[in-house]
Amino acid sequence: GQNIDQPTEMTATEGAIVQINCTYQTSGFNGLFWYQQHAGEAPTFLSYNVLDGLEEKGRFSSFLSRSKGYSYLLLKELQMKDSASYLCAVMDSNYQLIWGAGTKLIIKP
Amino acid sequence: NAGVTQTPKFRVLKTGQSMTLLCAQDMNHEYMYWYRQDPGMGLRLIHYSVGEGTTAKGEVPDGYNVSRLKKQNFLLGLESAAPSQTSVYFCASSYERVHTGELFFGEGSRLTVL
Numbered sequence: 001g002q003n004i005d006q007p008t009e010m011t012a013t014e015g016a017i018v019q020i021n022c023t024y025q026t027s028g029f030n031g032l033f034w035y036q037q038h039a040g041e042a043p044t045f046l047s048y049n050v051l052d053g054l055e056e057k058g059r060f061s062s063f064l065s066r067s068k069g070y071s072y073l074l075l076k077e078l079q080m081k082d083s084a085s086y087l088c089a090v091m092d093s094n095y096q097l098i099w100g101a102g103t104k105l106i107i108k109p
Numbered sequence: 110n111a112g113v114t115q116t117p118k119f120r121v122l123k124t125g126q127s128m129t130l131l132c133a134q135d136m137n138h139e140y141m142y143w144y145r146q147d148p149g150m151g152l153r154l155i156h157y158s159v160g161e162g163t164t165a166k167g168e169v170p171d172g173y174n175v176s177r178l179k180k181q182n183f184l185l186g187l188e189s190a191a192p193s194q195t196s197v198y199f200c201a202s203s204y205e206r207v208h209t210g211e212l213f214f215g216e217g218s219r220l221t222v223l
Contacts, residue, residue, distance in 0.1 A: 097212075
């Protein structure tokens with residue numbers, strides 16, 4: 001079967017750096033997405049990776065290793081507004097998105 | 110810009126009742142999707158549409174029907190609601206089949222079936 005694994009919850013301190021991991025086992029691979037979802041709100045797009053390596057976008061970076069079936073989202077200079085759930089999703093060979101359950105990130109002052 | 114709008118935002122139903130969720134997008138997107146989100150689980154695709162007049166089943170289509178009579182609207186119907194359909198429903202749209210582009214989500218519709 002197809003599976004996306006990410007930690008259920010993480011806690012970090014304001015101003016620090018946090019890395020949220022995502023491992024996947026899917027039938028084929030056509031890209032990996034990260035979305036942010038604040039409580040009670042819609043998911044919003046953060047990043048897309050299809051080639052190995054690091055993609056940087058401001059305070060957020062996303063890394064992909066296709067051979068290891070692994071990605072991480074790196075958040076720097078954490079702010080209280082970064083408290084949210086972070087969803088990892090992989091597009092399989094049929095171009096269907098398979099979603100992880102999300103990682104709830106709690107930022108403490 | 111309104112983006113993707115869902116109505117209603119909240120609804121409580123009794124088992125066996127029917128209802129329709131409406132999704133409207135003003136971005137001229139071809140593709141539209143209905144997802145459900147349940148605690149501890151990833152988003153699961155119910156049905157999707159690749160253009161006006163077309164619909165297709167997703168991962169969990171049973172108990173739901175959809176229609177896409179106009180390009181900007183995608184309706185999700187529950188003919189006979191069951192407690193297992195208690196969930197948060199998200200509509201999304203995309204310009205293409207999410208090859209590299211992003212999904213644009215509505216704010217969600219929280220449905221409780223008693």
